[in-house]
Amino acid sequence: MTFTRPIWAEISRNKLIHNFRLLRRRAGAEAETVAVVKANAYGHGLEACAQALAADGARWFAVTCVEEAVALRAALGDHAEVQRASTTEDAENTEKNCEAFGPRILALSGVWPGEAEAVIEHGLTPSVWEPEHLELLEAAARKRGSGAGSVAVHLEIDTGMSRQGAQPARLEPVLARLGPGSPLRVEAVMTHFHSPDHAEATAAQIRQFVTAVDTIVRSGIRPEFLSAGSSADVLSQTTASVTELARTIGARRMVRTGISLYGYPPHGGIGAELQPVLAWKARISSVREIEAGTTAGYGGTFTARRRTRLALLPAGYADGLNRLLSNKGWVLVRGQRAPVVGRVSMDQSMVDVTEIAGAAAGDEAVLIGEQGAERVTAADLAELTGTIPYEVLCAIAPRVTRVMVG
Ligand SMILES: *Cc1c(COP(=O)(O)O)cnc(C)c1O
Numbered sequence: 100m101t102f103t104r105p106i107w108a109e110i111s112r113n114k115l116i117h118n119f120r121l122l123r124r125r126a127g128a129e130a131e132t133v134a135v136v137k138a139n140a141y142g143h144g145l146e147a148c149a150q151a152l153a154a155d156g157a158r159w160f161a162v163t164c165v166e167e168a169v170a171l172r173a174a175l176g177d178h179a180e181v182q183r184a185s186t187t188e189d190a191e192n193t194e195k196n197c198e199a200f201g202p203r204i205l206a207l208s209g210v211w212p213g214e215a216e217a218v219i220e221h222g223l224t225p226s227v228w229e230p231e232h233l234e235l236l237e238a239a240a241r242k243r244g245s246g247a248g249s250v251a252v253h254l255e256i257d258t259g260m261s262r263q264g265a266q267p268a269r270l271e272p273v274l275a276r277l278g279p280g281s282p283l284r285v286e287a288v289m290t291h292f293h294s295p296d297h298a299e300a301t302a303a304q305i306r307q308f309v310t311a312v313d314t315i316v317r318s319g320i321r322p323e324f325l326s327a328g329s330s331a332d333v334l335s336q337t338t339a340s341v342t343e344l345a346r347t348i349g350a351r352r353m354v355r356t357g358i359s360l361y362g363y364p365p366h367g368g369i370g371a372e373l374q375p376v377l378a379w380k381a382r383i384s385s386v387r388e389i390e391a392g393t394t395a396g397y398g399g400t401f402t403a404r405r406r407t408r409l410a411l412l413p414a415g416y417a418d419g420l421n422r423l424l425s426n427k428g429w430v431l432v433r434g435q436r437a438p439v440v441g442r443v444s445m446d447q448s449m450v451d452v453t454e455i456a457g458a459a460a461g462d463e464a465v466l467i468g469e470q471g472a473e474r475v476t477a478a479d480l481a482e483l484t485g486t487i488p489y490e491v492l493c494a495i496a497p498r499v500t501r502v503m504v505g
Contacts, residue, residue, distance in 0.1 A: 102500040105382035106413050109468070109504045110143050112151045114362060114374040119152055121372055122356045125333050130342065131324060132333075133205060135357030136171065137163040142419075142492040143361055143377055144501035146174040151503070152360075153202050161205040161355055165214035165223060168206045172221040175201050205253060205355075209263065215239035219250060226289060228255045228265040233276045233283060240282035247279070251286035253326060254315070258307035259300070260293040267311040274318045287324035287353055288312055292338070295331035296366055305340055312344060322350050330359035331366065363477060363488045375476060378468030379495060383432070384411040385460050386452065395449055396441020401426055408453045410437065412464055415446040419495035420466065423484040424448075430464045433457065434471025437464070467491075 123132045134157045135141075140148040145167070149160055153175055160175075162168050200222030210218065210225045215235040218225055227233060232252075240250050254273070257264030265273050277285060290308050294300040308327065315322070325345040332338045333354050342352040358365050362375035388408050395401045395409060410432065416422045420443055428439040430450055437450035437458070452458035463470070467477055477488040484491070 104413055105384075106418055107380055107500045107502055108143075108495055109378040109380065109502050110147060111374070111376050111378070111504055112147075113505055114376045115143075115148060115151055115360065116155050117374055118360050118362055118376065119155060119157065122330070122333055122359055125336065126352075126354045126356075127342070130352040130354055131159055132157075133159040133161045133326070133353060133355040134360055135161045135207075135329075135355050137161060137167060137207065137357070138493050139497070141357060141361050141489065142495045144503075145171060147501065147503045149174055157202060159203045159205065159353075161207050161357075163206070164208050165206050165210065165217055165225065168204045168223045169217050169221055171204050172200070172223065175204075207355075210235050216242075219243055219245060224251050224253060224286065226255045226263075227252045227283075228257070228263060228273065230272050230276060233273065233281075236283055237276070237281065245282045247282060248284040250283050252283050253287040253289045253324075254285045254322075256288060256290045256308060256311040258290045258292075258304040258311070260291050260304075262291070264290060265311075267307055267314070270311065270314055274315065274320070277318075277320060279319075285315070285320045285322050287326040288315055288322045289324075289326035289353070292328065292332060295329065295335065295337070298337060301332075301338060305338065308341070309344060312348065316348055322348070324353040325350050326353035326355065328352075328354040329365070330356045331364075334359060334364060358489055361492065363492075375468075377477070377492060377495075379466040379499070380468065381412045381414045381430075381464050381466060383452075383458065383460050383462045383464055384413055384447075386410050386458060394441070396425075397444065398442055401441040405453070407440075407451060408458065409440065409449045410452045410458055410462075410464070412448050412450060412466075413446065414448055414464075414466060415444045417445045417496060418499050419491075420448060421480065421484045421486075421491070421494065424480065427483050428480065429475065430466050431468075431470040431473050431475060432462055432464050434473055436473060 126132045134152050139145045206225045210232045216239045255264035257266050292301050327341045345352045362373045393403050414420045422443045425442040429436045435455050437452050440451045477491040480491045481488045
């Protein structure tokens with residue numbers, strides 16, 4: 100892809116695949132690992148990431164909504180390398196759906212009016228929990244003459260996050276709609292852990308989940324998967340009891356991994372084995388010297404204490420460089436740290452290169468990534484701006500071209 104304004108993000112295919120394989124190994128051969136590629140693959144570029152993962156054998160993807168799912172289906176259309184590596188009979192339905200449509204695509208945030216038709220047309224799999232979700236899907240399925248059990252859904256249970264999912268005590272109206280003859284088939288029962296780093300909170304959620312699964316199974320539903328756990332659970336492996344529960348009801352465990360696919364552990368820092376996938380770079384537009392006492396940027400929040408060399412970068416908050424990095428952040432130039440001076444503007448920012456001999460227009464500046472022996476990570480920027488690596492990565496704007504590298 101060509102771009103002329105020199106700011107871009109390099110996405111490493113090899114690192115993405117390395118992380119994916121690592122997570123799959125950690126999840127175990129019995130489990131199905133869903134590659135979470137919502138929000139433009141956490142800012143890494145949906146199309147290229149999903150294609151690379153599908154080519155490496157990813158059979159399940161998750162996005163946030165049907166709109167993203169339709170875009171993903173289009174991206175995967177020609178890359179539907181259906182893997183037949185499955186060894187269990189339970190995967191039969193997955194196989195059938197994969198044969199018809201390519202990899203499976205889960206939409207994590209339910210179904211909105213006007214989306215049910217696309218779910219059926221593109222073989223998408225929505226999470227559901229409101230009776231309204233079921234009504235919308237049933238109506239669309241009947242209109243297309245879809246047979247009983249032909250539309251797979253993942254029934255979400257609210258086990259304590261209080262965000263989405265059917266509350267265990269209020270499952271009846273949902274289950275009542277899913278009896279024999281419904282075009283919908285509960286392929287998975289899913290839940291989401293809110294504090295995977297707190298064993299007690301997760302244990303309490305698992306207890307709720309066990310009760311809900313019991314109610315669901317006793318109503319005659321036979322899910323193929325119990326879907327619970329994100330990167331944190333896969334890496335810490337503290338939720339093995341869900342795998343056990345799945346076994347006792349003849350189902351398989353499903354895990355949904357997002358942030359660690361992109362090389363970040365969920366709780367800060369850099370994991371020894373994970374490899375950050377994204378590097379964010381720009382080229383210095385120009386360099387100027389200002390005298391001591393001169394200010395730089397909006398509001399004059401930086402005053403030079405000495406003669407100072409400033410480099411201009413085509414990277415502003417509209418590119419996703421957080422304005423909270425004003426007078427706080429740093430980038431790498433010629434393998435050295437260049438502090439951000441003055442306020443980050445919408446489209447540009449300035450860094451102090453007084454100490455960096457030879458720094459000149461055209462030099463590569465690394466906003467996230469490695470240069471020489473130095474490194475700056477999304478976790479570093481998150482710490483400086485009071486947020487999490489997820490947000491730093493998602494904030495990199497669409498106008499920053501993503502370039503897939505090896
Ligand atoms: C985003 C999301 C995930 C992935 O979480 P990570 O911490 O990025 O691994 C899993 N499940 C649900 C429901 C999500 O919304």
